[in-house]
Amino acid sequence: MAGKIKNILFIMFDQLRFDYLSCAGHPTLETPNIDRLAAKGVRFSNAYVQSPVCGASRMSFYTGRYVHSHGAAWNNYPLKVGETTLGDHLREIGMDAFLIGKTHMKADEKGMERLGVSRDSIIGARVWECGFDVYLRDDGLWGEGPSGFYDKRRSPYNEYLKARGYEAENPWAENANAGVADDGEIASGWFMKNARKPANIREEDSETPWLTSRAIDFLEERRESDAPWLCHLSYIKPHWPYIVPAPYHAIYGRNQIVPAVRHVSEKTDPHPVHAAFMNNPIGQAFSRDEVRETVIPAYMGLIKQCDDQMGRLFAYMEETGRMDDTMIVITSDHGDYLGDHWLGEKDLFHDPSVKVPLIVFDPSREADAARGTVCDELVEAIDLAPTFIEAAGGEVPRHIVEGRSLLPFLRGEKPDDWREFAVSEYDYSATPMAGELALEPRDARLFMIADRRWKFVHAEGGYPPMLFDLEKDPQELVDLGRSDEHAQIIELMYERLSRWARRLSQRTTVSDAEVVARRGNPYATGILIGVFDEDEIEPRWSEKYRGPARQRFLPDSD
Template sequence: MAHAPKNVLFIMCDQLRFDYLGCAGHARLETPNIDALAARGVRFDRAYVQSPVCGPSRMSYYTGRYMRSHGANWNNFPLRVGEPTLGDHLKKLGVRTVLVGKTHMTADDEGMARLGMDRDSVIGVQTAECGFEPYERDDGLHPSRPGAKRPAYDRYLEQQGFEAPNPWEDLANSGADADGEKQNGWLLAHADKPALIPDEHSETPYMTRRAMDFIREAKDDGRPWCLHLSYIKPHWPYIAPAPYHAMYSESDVQPAIRSDGERQNPHPVYGAFMDMRVSRNFSREDIRHRVIPTYMGLIKQIDDQLGHLFRFLDEEGLTDKTMIVFTSDHGDYLGDHWLGEKDLFHEVSVKVPMIVVDPSPEADATRGTVSSALVEGIDLAPTFIEYFGGTVPRHIIEGRSLAPLLRGAPALDGRKFVVSEYDYSMLDVRRTLGRKADECRLFMIFDGRFKYIHAPGFRPMLFDLSTDPNEYRDLGDDPDFEAERTRLKEWLLGWALTDHSRITMPDARIEGYGPGPQLKNGFVIGYWDEDEVAKARKDYGLD
C-alpha cells in the first residue's frame, strides 16, 4: 500500500444484528461484500454499543462518551450545546466530517438561543448537526405535518415521478395487495409485499449514490474527509423493494433464541418489556416468518450497494487511502427472548457487528482476523483521531483507540469490561412498573463472561455467558453467584464515579501544576521567610 492514509468511510446500519452477516455465521444470509471487507481488515466479535436504542447509542459513537456523560438519554433528547463531537475533534486536524444519512441528533435549540447562536451560521449548523457537515441528512422518519422540513429524498422521489402527500411513507415504505390497493408498510402484516418504488429509487441505493456524489466532489477539495454513510435500513418499517422482498422465505428464518423458562417468574423489568405490544407480536411465529425474510432482504440490499460503493472507491483510487468501518447502532430482537425492538441488553440487542479496515501498512498482519477483545462504540472516535494524526483528549474522550488491535497489539489498555445504559422513562414500561421518570435507568456491565444488569428499585440480573451463551438463566438472585454480583457492582460503581465532566481542563495542564509553577507565578503561600523562598526558587530552577 504505497499511499498514505487520508480518509475515513464510517458506515453504519440501523438496527442490524451482529449475527445477520455471512462472515458472522448466519446459515442462510449471504453478504459477500461485507465478508470481503472483513477479509481485508479486523472483525470484532465482541463489540458493544453504549445504549440499545438509536439516539443515545449514536450520540455515544459521535462523542466518544458514555450516555451518562453526554446526557442524550433517548431519541429526541437534545445533545447539549458545548458537548464536543467527532466533528469538533477532527476539524482541528483539518478534516471534513460529513454526513450522508441518519444521525438521530436533536439540536439543543434552547441552549443555542440562550447563547445567541444563529442556527444557519457555520457554527450553528455544526452544533445543530452533531458536528457533521450535513451533505444529506435523512433520519428515515419523514414528517407529514404542515410546514415541516422535508428531507431531500422526498423531492428526489417526486422528480422521478413518484408523487404522494408523503412519498417516503406512501410509496417507499408501503406496498400493495393483489388488487393494487396500497398497504401501509408500518404494519407487520404487509412486510411480505414489495415497496411501491423500484429498487434503484429506494433509500439504500439513493444514499449510496449520494455518498459517491460527495466523494467525487471532495476530490477537488483536497482536504481529508471522514464520511459518515448512515443507512436507514434494515430498521423498520420492514418493507423492501423487489426483488429483495422475496429473496428469502419462511424456510430461511432461524429458530428463535428463547426458552419457556424465561417467561416463568421473570425479573419485573424484563417481564414488563415482554408485555409490550411489539414483544407480544414478535413472540408469534407467524409474524416472525412474515418479517424476518424482509429484514434479511434489506440486509442483502445493503450488501449489494456496498459492493457498488467499494468498486467505486477502487475506480477512484481511494481504497488504499481510506479507513473503512462497518457497524450498527444496535441490534433487533426479532422475537428472541420473547421481545421485539431492542430495548434490553441481550447479545442480539447490545452487541453489534464491527469491521475495521486500516489501510496502513502497519495493519497488514491483522488482515482477515477476528478479534475477541472487548470493544465499545465509543472506541471509534479516538481511533479516527489517531488515524488522522491527532492526540486523543483523554479528559473528554472515554473510548480507547482500536489502533493497537488493528496493528497487532494484544489488548486495549487492559480493559476489563464494557458498559451500556438504558433509560426506559419514555416507554409504557415506566407506568407498568409504577416508576417516576428519574427512576428508570438500567446499567449493564459485561466482563466477557458475566453480564450484570443494575436495575435501581429492583434486584439485579446476571447471566453467565460461558455456561449459558443464549442468556436463558437469570442468576440475579442465585445465592451461589453473590460474589460475582458484588464484584461487578463494585466495578460498575467505580466506573460511575470516574470523573467524566472535567472536559475543560486537560490532564497535561493539571499534571503541570505544582509548587514550582505556583512560585513562578508569584504565589508564595505557606513559606516562612525570604530565605525559604530563595531556596525553593533555586531548587525549582527558577533563578
C-alpha cells in the same frame, strides 16, 4: 495499499444485528461484499454500543463519550451545546467531517439561544448537526399521523422521489415503505402482515440505493481534492418498517429463518423490567411465529440489498483509487430482537440488542499483519472516535474522549491494559413501560457490565439485578440475578459499576497535561501561602515583597 490513511468512510446501518452477516456465521443470509471487507480488515466480534436505542447510542459514537457523560439519554433528547464531537476533534487536525444520511441528532436549541449561537452561522450549523457539515441529512422516519409528521424537518428523500415522478404527498410512506394490496389499496409497511409484499417503488429509487448514489456523488466531487475528509454514511435500513422492493422481498423464505432464541422459562417469574418489555405490544407481536415468519425474510432482504449496495460503492472506490487511502468502517447503532427472549425492537441488553457488527478496514501497510482476523476483545462504540482521531494523525484528548483507539488491534497488536469489562446504559423513563412499573424518571434506568464470562444488569428503582453466565448459558436464557450462589459475582459487578461511575468524565476543559503543569511551585507567581518568615524561602520568591516602602499611609502612632 498506499501505506497511509488519508480519508475515513464511517458507514452505519440502522438496527443491523451483529449476527446477521454471513461472515458472522449466519447460516442462510449471504453478504459477500461486507464479507470481503472483513477479509481485508478486522472484524470485532464483541462490540457493544453504549445504549441500545438509536439517539443515545449515536451520540456516544459521535462524541466518544458514555451516555452517563453526554446526557442525551434517549431519542430526541438534545445533545448539550458544549459537547465536543468527532467533527470538532478532526477539524482541529485538518480533516473535514461530512454527513450523508441519519444522525438522530436533536440540537440543544435552548442552549444555543442562551449562548447567542445562530443556527445560520457555520459554527451554529455544526452544533445543530452534531458536529458534521451536512452533505445530506435524512433520518428516515417520515411517519405521518393526526398530529402531523413525526419528523418536522423537510424530507430530502421525499423531494427526490417527487422529482422522480412519484405523485404521493408522502412517497416515503406510500411507495418506499408500502406495497399494493390485491384490491389496489396501499399495503403499508407499518402493518407487518405486508412485509411479504414488494415495496411499491423502483428498486433503484429505494432508500438504500438512493443514499449510496449520494455517497458516490460526494466521492466524485472530491476526486481532485487533496483535502482529507471523514464521511459518515449513515443508512436508514434495515430499520423498520420491514418492507423491501423486488427482487429482495422474495429472496428469503421462512425456511431460512434462524429459530428464535427464547425459552418458556423466561416467562416464569421474570425480572419485572424484562416482563414489562415482553408484555408491550412489540414484544407480544414478535412472540408470535406468524410475525417472525413474515417479518424476518423482509429484514434479511433489506440486509441483502444493503450488501449489494456495498458492492456497488466499493467497486466505485476501487475504480477511483479510494480504497487505497480510505479507512472504511461498517457498524450499526444497535441490533433487533426479532422475537428473541420474547422481545421485539431493541431496548434491553441481550446480545441481539446491545451487540453490533464492527468491521474496520485499514489500508495502511502497518495493517497487513491483521488482515482477515477476528478480534474478540471487549470493544465499545466510543472506541471509534479515538480510532479516527489517531488515524487522522491527531492525539486523543483523553480528558474528553472516553473510548480507546482500536489502531493497535488493526495492526496486529494488543495493549497490555485493555478493558476488563464493557458498559452500556438505558434510560427508559420516557417509555410506557416505565409508567406501567410506576417508576419516577430517575429510577427508570438500567446499567450493563459485561466481561468475557458474565453479563450483569443493575436496575434502579429497588429491583434485583440480572446476571447471565455467558460461558454456560451463551444464549442468555437463565437469569441468575437472584441466585445466592452467585453473590460474589454480583458483588464484583457492583464494584465494577461503582468504579466506572467514579471515573473522571466531566473535567473536559482542562487536559491532564495542563493539570500536571499547574503543580509547579506557586511561589513563582508570588502566592506565598504558608510562609511565616521570609527567610524560610529562597530570596527570589519574595523579591517583589522586600525593600524600602515607597510611601507611608499609616496613621501616626502615639
